[in-house]
Amino acid sequence: MIAAFVVAAATGTWPYVAxxxxxxxxxxGIYALVTVLRGRRLSKNVPPEKRRWS
Amino acid sequence: MTTETAGPLEASDSGPSxxxxxxxxxxxxxxxxxxxxxxxxxxxxxxxxxxxxxxxxIMYVHVPSATLSYVGCFMTTIGSxxxxxxxxxxxxxxxxxxxxxxxxFTAFTLVTGMLWGRPTWGVFWxxxxxxxxxAMLMLLLLGYLAVRGIAADYQVRAKRAAIVGLLLVxxxxxxxxxxxxxxxxxxxxxxxxxxAHIQGxxxxxxFTGFVAITLVFIWMVIHRFRVAWLEEQVNxxxxxxxxxxxxxxxxxx
Amino acid sequence: MLHDAWLIARKDLKLExxxxxxxNQVVPFALLVLVLFAFALDPDRGLLEKATPGLYWxxxxxxxxxxxxRSFAVEAADGVTDALRLSGLAPAGIxxxxxxxxxxxxxxxxxxxxxxxxxxxxxxxxxxxxxxxxIVVATAGISTAGxxxxxxxxGLRVRETLLPLLLxxxxxxxxxxxxxxxxxxxxxxxxxxxxxxxxxxVFAAVYVVAGIFGFGPLMEES
Numbered sequence: 096m097i098a099a100f101v102v103a104a105a106t107g108t109w110p111y112v113a114x115x116x117x118x119x120x121x122x123x124g125i126y127a128l129v130t131v132l133r134g135r136r137l138s139k140n141v142p143p144e145k146r147r148w149s
Numbered sequence: 150m151t152t153e154t155a156g157p158l159e160a161s162d163s164g165p166s167x168x169x170x171x172x173x174x175x176x177x178x179x180x181x182x183x184x185x186x187x188x189x190x191x192x193x194x195x196x197x198x199x200x201x202x203x204x205x206x207i208m209y210v211h212v213p214s215a216t217l218s219y220v221g222c223f224m225t226t227i228g229s230x231x232x233x234x235x236x237x238x239x240x241x242x243x244x245x246x247x248x249x250x251x252x253x254f255t256a257f258t259l260v261t262g263m264l265w266g267r268p269t270w271g272v273f274w275x276x277x278x279x280x281x282x283x284a285m286l287m288l289l290l291l292g293y294l295a296v297r298g299i300a301a302d303y304q305v306r307a308k309r310a311a312i313v314g315l316l317l318v319x320x321x322x323x324x325x326x327x328x329x330x331x332x333x334x335x336x337x338x339x340x341x342x343x344x345a346h347i348q349g350x351x352x353x354x355x356f357t358g359f360v361a362i363t364l365v366f367i368w369m370v371i372h373r374f375r376v377a378w379l380e381e382q383v384n385x386x387x388x389x390x391x392x393x394x395x396x397x398x399x400x401x402x
Numbered sequence: 403m404l405h406d407a408w409l410i411a412r413k414d415l416k417l418e419x420x421x422x423x424x425x426n427q428v429v430p431f432a433l434l435v436l437v438l439f440a441f442a443l444d445p446d447r448g449l450l451e452k453a454t455p456g457l458y459w460x461x462x463x464x465x466x467x468x469x470x471x472r473s474f475a476v477e478a479a480d481g482v483t484d485a486l487r488l489s490g491l492a493p494a495g496i497x498x499x500x501x502x503x504x505x506x507x508x509x510x511x512x513x514x515x516x517x518x519x520x521x522x523x524x525x526x527x528x529x530x531x532x533x534x535x536x537i538v539v540a541t542a543g544i545s546t547a548g549x550x551x552x553x554x555x556x557g558l559r560v561r562e563t564l565l566p567l568l569l570x571x572x573x574x575x576x577x578x579x580x581x582x583x584x585x586x587x588x589x590x591x592x593x594x595x596x597x598x599x600x601x602x603x604v605f606a607a608v609y610v611v612a613g614i615f616g617f618g619p620l621m622e623e624s
Binding site: 299323324327 | 582598
């Protein structure tokens with residue numbers, strides 16, 4: 096365990112932090128974008144009275 | 150994340166042209182603000198942990214993601230149960246939407262867990278009880294989503310998916326129990342994710358993580374539910390009708 | 403309900419005995435898996451004997467999957483599913499009957515594989531009581547879950563790939579439990595194995611209940 100901490104201190108953990116946050120924020124952004132775009136495309140094919148959240 | 154506010158702005162009098170509504174627009178803005186606060190506290194204001202160092206910052210997104218992946222599973226099971234009981238499409242689509250979002254958050258949990266493990270333990274993966282059961286959860290969710298993806302009538306698909314969804318939480322419990330015994334009978338669990346002494350600003354950063362990620366989760370489930378709803382409307386009306394409708398709309402405007 | 407179960411189980415087993423597919427294809431496949439493990443792991447280093455519990459249960463799961471696929475392929479052909487639905491048999495009875503016939507086939511496979519590992523891997527067998535208890539509850543778990551997910555995948559174009567994806571993660575606790583219990587029995591510490599037998603009993607109980615209540619909606623569909 097102690098060795099692992101030494102290694103961590105030597106190489107620095109910021110790259111891992113950045114990668115983790117990028118995955119989460121990027122993933123959320125891409126999923127949100129895809130979902131919104133799918134919704135827009137589908138909305139064109141559905142009459143307005145069936146979109147009940149309006 | 151910036152796209153979510155754009156949807157409702159284009160809403161005409163004949164209903165929104167997207168899955169957005171006034172409520173989700175406000176929710177989206179609040180969510181973006183919360184994510185901003187999370188970045189501020191998680192990456193800048195929070196101090197590094199004395200044991201984990203800066204790796205503790207991964208926890209601020211990892212722990213909420215893990216929690217919400219389980220919340221999503223519970224919602225899937227509840228939705229499936231109510232669907233089987235009442236045959237209500239609304240609950241079936243709640244189950245579907247939350248399963249997909251839960252799978253996304255499970256993927257986040259696994260990736261951030263591995264990225265936390267590498268600097269802290271020196272390896273990306275250990276056969277730790279929590280990691281293993283989260284990986285099994287991912288596989289169970291992928292199985293459920295595979296059933297959702299089958300090409301069959303709505304009734305057939307929904308009913309079969311509901312059986313799988315109903316068993317999701319019982320399975321998660323049994324898998325967790327077995328994996329925990331599996332790891333503890335042979336060796337003591339030496340590594341726990343909550344090893345850091347989280348308090349003060351770090352605790353508050355984790356709290357902002359919970360708030361922000363929960364808001365994202367709610368926003369996503371609502372929008373994914375509406376997409377699923379629209380899909381079923383399109384399927385129900387048949388493609389030809391939908392295309393005719395679209396042409397007619399084009400003529401009017 | 404139990405009478406219906408008996409009818410279905412008898413019908414399936416009779417079909418299996420007459421067609422001999424299980425005997426001519428599934429059993430040789432199971433033995434083939436045992437031989438392949440010996441090729442993959444060097445048989446001279448004692449690895450096979452040490453890994454016997456795990457290899458044994460993996461072989462049971464994979465060859466069992468084939469038997470389960472067959473149990474529903476038989477029904478899907480020639481519209482037998484509709485005939486079953488119209489027969490007026492209780493869905494819970496159909497479920498229990500199918501489970502019973504799958505369980506009997508698995509038990510036969512397990513006995514043959516047990517002889518196989520004892521002979522081929524040179525594993526000395528101890529702790530009979532725990533071994534038998536483990537086989538009984540693990541078989542109950544595999545067949546109850548396998549039958550339920552088998553009908554979820556039945557009749558679909560993607561059934562051959564869907565069933566393993568649905569079933570194998572679900573059966574992870576059974577694989578862990580049965581392997582650990584076998585290890586405990588073979589290493590002469592059976593007290594470590596009994597909690598796993600309990601866990602697998604709970605698993606089987608959950609799936610019996612889910613199957614009895616879930617089979618009705620699944621049968622009346624389409």
